[in-house]
Structures are given as structure tokens and as C-alpha cells.
Amino acid sequence: MYGDGLSVIICCYNSACRLPATLKHLAGQQLSAGTAWEVIVVDNASTDETAETAKAEWEKYGIPGVSFQVVAEEKPGLSHAREKGIRASVFRLVVFCDDDNWLSEDYLQIAYTAMSGDPAIAAVGGQSTAAADIPLPDWFEASKNNYAVGRQAEQSGDISWRKHLWGSGLVIRKDLYNKAFSNFPSMLTGRNGKVLSSGEDSEICMRFLLMGYRLHYLEALTFKHFIAADRLRCDYNTKLMEGFIRAHEVLRIYARFIDAPGLPPKDRFPATLRSLIKVLAARLTGTRRWNIFDEKLQIFMLTGYPFKSIPPQIRSIRRLSVHRKKHRLNDC
Structure with a gap:
């Protein structure tokens, strides 16, 4: 059992220059009496x-009753850092606050109220505005989603159809995260030092969807995303896009597993048969007319047939999907 409250996890790589402003905004959180929370810097x-700066900055505020700790994770990668933070946390709700996210003073209270009201919601996210020390470049408006800036939907509510929420300011249920990843290791590690790989946020959300839960957007959840000058260059934006493209190959597989149950029963056999014919035809004739891996993946999703070419990680996705009923609301 986890305590009733929120654990704010800030994952850091060389964040000494960014943490003071982030912690200042966290220290200004306004929560109702009795709402417990803690801060964990990874x-x-x-x-x-980073570690020394975090401790020194938080000591300035002297907030009674709020635990603060710095934990170390030597294995590079955002997913590794988040796992370390979650293991160190004690509350049932987890808030991922990036080292450059300035949460509005009511952020934690709004998140707590929303997640406490509906156990079918696995994760909630909000909207952000950009903050910078230099004028935003002309190209930024068209690329702001790459930086988790703007609105994630037209209005508040269920956005499970989108299949993901930004990791910036993301609020999740700790028990669902543990169920989603304890026996099914992550296929994406996220940013690793200066390597801008991506997709770990979407992977978390997609696993929640596979388990039968929902994603929600709350426009009342607001924060500022401070973007340093060296991240407002075209080459940095290009690297962000390259990271998204690399992650897409994995995330599209998740998306297919999420959508597979929506295929009407009457269409399942014909779809399986069509893919099987293509696989057999390719084996017999050597044709490269089709993407045979995709056809085998289709058969695997619909029937579970264990092709040797299906990697163990993808098999784990199906196992998670098959067991979704075990993770439904009666487990909350």
C-alpha cells in the first residue's frame, strides 16, 4: 500500500543551473490541509x-512536513531515472516534473483532486507556455509540440484516442506504473545525457491503455516550460525530431496492439488468413512484395502464434494486453 499523496520526481542530468527556478515554483505550491506530498530529485x-545545488536550494524554503531527498541513478537514461525515483517514492500519485518545468501554484492540488475522483484515469497532463531568456525563434510556433509547449487537446477530458501525454508535468498512478513495468521492462530508455532519444512518455501511456485505463487532459493544469538558448537552435530541434522518428518504430507496434481489440470478431479470421497467405507466399516464392514482419506481427497480435522472429519485448506487449482485465478497476 502507498500513502495518500503526491510524489514529485525531478530527473536531472547536469541540472544545477536549471533547478533553482524549478524548485522555487515547487516550494510555492498551495495545497489544502492534509494533502501530503514529497519531492525526489534523481x-x-x-x-x-546537481545534487549539492538541489539540497541547498530546497533548504532555503524550509517547508514543514514535506520530505525532500536526492537519490542517485548511475545508469544513464530517463526511464532508468524515473524508475529510481518511483522506487524511492512513498505516495500513490507520481508527478514527473522536468528540471525546467515551472508548475503553477495550484498544479499539485488540481492533479490530486482529478486523480482522486476517477480511478479509471491512469494519467493526466496539462498545458504549458514557453519561457526563455532570448526571443523565441520564428520557427518555434510550428515546432512547439516538440518542446511540450501548448495545449494537448482542444478541451479537457478523455484523450485516450491520442494515445499519449507529454512527460512534462505528467501525473500517474504508482501502482499502475509498477504493474505495467515490473514484469515487462521498458523498450525505450529516453534521453541519455546528450542523446535525444524519445518516446518513453508515450510508452508509459500506451501501456496504461493496454491495461484498459484512460488518459485525461486538464487545461487547468498549467506550467511554464523554460527553454534554454542552446535548445532554441534549429539543429537541436532537428535532433528532437530524429529522436521521435526513432521511437516511432516501437510506438507504432504499441498502437497496433491497442487498436487490435477494436477489430470486429467477424473480421479477425479474414485478416489473419490474408496475412498468413502472404507469409506462405513469401516463403514459397521469395517475393518481397510485402513487409513479412508486419504480416507476422498481425498474426501474432490476433492469435498469439509464437513466430521466432517476434522479439521477446514485443511478446511482452501482448502478454500485458492479454492480462488487461486483471488490471481493471477492481484492482485500484
Whole structure:
């Protein structure tokens, strides 16, 4: 059992220069009496004074009753850092606050109220505005989603159809995260130092959807995303896009597993048969007319036939999907 409250996890890699403003906004949170919370800073193989800065800054505010700790995760990668933070947390709700996210003063209270009201919601996300020390470049408006800036939907509510929420300011249920990843290791590690890989946020959300839960957007959840000048260059934006493209190959498989149950029963056999014919035809004739892996994946999703070419990670996705009923609301 986990305590009733929120654990704010800040994953850091060389964040000494960004943490003071982030912690200042966290220290200004306004919560109703009795709403418990804590702050956990995860130092993910930093080479600067991230840990020392975090401790010194938080001590300035002296907030009674709020636990603060810095934990170290030497294995690089955002997913590793988040796992370390979650293991160190004690409350049932987890808030991922990036080291450059300035949460509005009511952020935690709104998140707590929303998640407490509907156990079918696995995760909620909000909207952000950009903050920077230099004028935003002309191209930024068209690329702001790459930076988790803007609105995630037209209005508040269920956005499970979108299949993901931003990791910035993401609020999740700890028990669902543990069920989603304890026996099914992550296929994506996220940003690793200066390597801008992506997709770990979407992977979390997609696993929740596979388990039968929902994603919600709340426009009342607001924060500022501070973007340093060196991240407002075209080459940095290009690297972000390249990271998204690399992650897409994995995430599209998740999406297919999420959508597979929506295929009407009467269409399942014909779909399986069509894919099987293509696989057999390719084996007999050597044709490369079709993407045979995709056809085998289709058969695997619909029937579970264990093709040797299906990697163990993808098999784990199906196992998670098959067991979704075990993770439904009666487990909350």
C-alpha cells in the first residue's frame, strides 16, 4: 500500500543551473490541509553540482512536513531515472516534473483532486507556455509540440484516442506504473545525457491503455516550460525530431496492439488468413512484395502464434494486453 499523496520526481542530468527556478515554483505550491506530498530529485549520472545545488536550494524554503531527498541513478537514461525515483517514492500519485518545468501554484492540488475522483484515469497532463531568456525563434510556433509547449487537446477530458501525454508535468498512478513495468521492462530508455532519444512518455501511456485505463487532459493544469538558448537552435530541434522518428518504430507496434481489440470478431479470421497467405507466399516464392514482419506481427497480435522472429519485448506487449482485465478497476 502507498500513502495518500503526491510524489514529485525531478530527473536531472547536469541540472544545477536549471533547478533553482524549478524548485522555487515547487516550494510555492498551495495545497489544502492534509494533502501530503514529497519531492525526489534523481541525479542521473550528472557531472556538475546537481545534487549539492538541489539540497541547498530546497533548504532555503524550509517547508514543514514535506520530505525532500536526492537519490542517485548511475545508469544513464530517463526511464532508468524515473524508475529510481518511483522506487524511492512513498505516495500513490507520481508527478514527473522536468528540471525546467515551472508548475503553477495550484498544479499539485488540481492533479490530486482529478486523480482522486476517477480511478479509471491512469494519467493526466496539462498545458504549458514557453519561457526563455532570448526571443523565441520564428520557427518555434510550428515546432512547439516538440518542446511540450501548448495545449494537448482542444478541451479537457478523455484523450485516450491520442494515445499519449507529454512527460512534462505528467501525473500517474504508482501502482499502475509498477504493474505495467515490473514484469515487462521498458523498450525505450529516453534521453541519455546528450542523446535525444524519445518516446518513453508515450510508452508509459500506451501501456496504461493496454491495461484498459484512460488518459485525461486538464487545461487547468498549467506550467511554464523554460527553454534554454542552446535548445532554441534549429539543429537541436532537428535532433528532437530524429529522436521521435526513432521511437516511432516501437510506438507504432504499441498502437497496433491497442487498436487490435477494436477489430470486429467477424473480421479477425479474414485478416489473419490474408496475412498468413502472404507469409506462405513469401516463403514459397521469395517475393518481397510485402513487409513479412508486419504480416507476422498481425498474426501474432490476433492469435498469439509464437513466430521466432517476434522479439521477446514485443511478446511482452501482448502478454500485458492479454492480462488487461486483471488490471481493471477492481484492482485500484
